[in-house]
Amino acid sequence: MSNGMTPPRAPEESERTVRFAGLATFGRVPRWEEVTDVDIAVVGVPFDSGVSYRPGARFGGNAIREASRMLRPYNPAQKVYPYHFSQVADAGDIAANPHNIHEAVETIEAAADGLLDTGARLMTLGGDHTIALPLLRSVAKKHGPVALLHFDAHLDTWESYFGVEYTHGTPFRRAVEEGILDTSALSHVGTRGPIYGQKDLDDDKEMGFGIVTAADVMRRGVDEVAQQLRERIGTRPLYISIDIDVLDPAHAPGTGTPEAGGLTSRELLEILRGLTECHLVSADLVEVAPAYDHADITAVAASHAAYELITIMSRQIAPVRWGAPPK
């Protein structure tokens, strides 16, 4: 390595250790305690007390970890070895109070602060979408207001549920109110399904969001959509939040609020691969609820989406810390 630092510790070669043995970390990367100078921390947040329909996303992180054992070391779509040129580590879970949402939000923010203060970027595995708010607060302390790219069937900019301000349907309205998002670069992708009324869309637009619906993705194609998103994001620090229900229930049955007519997993992965040049500072993937899953369909799709996000971050870290990655 050009700068004399210890090379990152990558997962064991699968020729030496079978993939299906041992305790699961994401992608079989080392645990946080086993390495130093972590560039990308995968962290679980097993919290789902903010859901409005089917519960169970608290088990999502570990389902994604189990499903990620097959992820191999080279990402040919982005031409990067994500684990070899940045140190990726699994930081375990942030355990938050399931009976007190306000306390949980504070716990998650404090734990995210601690990880980000080490210089690591976060790839957070939910948990329900409530957790995006404390994560965005933490990221904004470091980077200022960030651009947001939000993949979801739903807007998640509603005012409240049952008078409660912190839920999985309200994180991005709270984030706009708190001034932690760059309102010139807010996008939803994959939006669809019935809503409460036109006011939901009017309010959302007023906050600054642009919408690429699930039908837009189908009609316009992934390359054009990715190009539009790149132009909107520019060089701003970017946070990507993926609610797995952005995928059609055929591709992600294991989730709490499924809506027909969603993206294919192929469309989601291809849009992400079109964002390789974006300055991705952290990301989350939420709402995987394994009790409704079949044959790990949802958890596998989620693990691959997280792998693409880690790769985007890795390919930006690599030239800075380790010299340019090999051709």
Ligand code: MN
């Ligand atoms: Mn959703």
Ligand code: MN
């Ligand atoms: Mn959501």
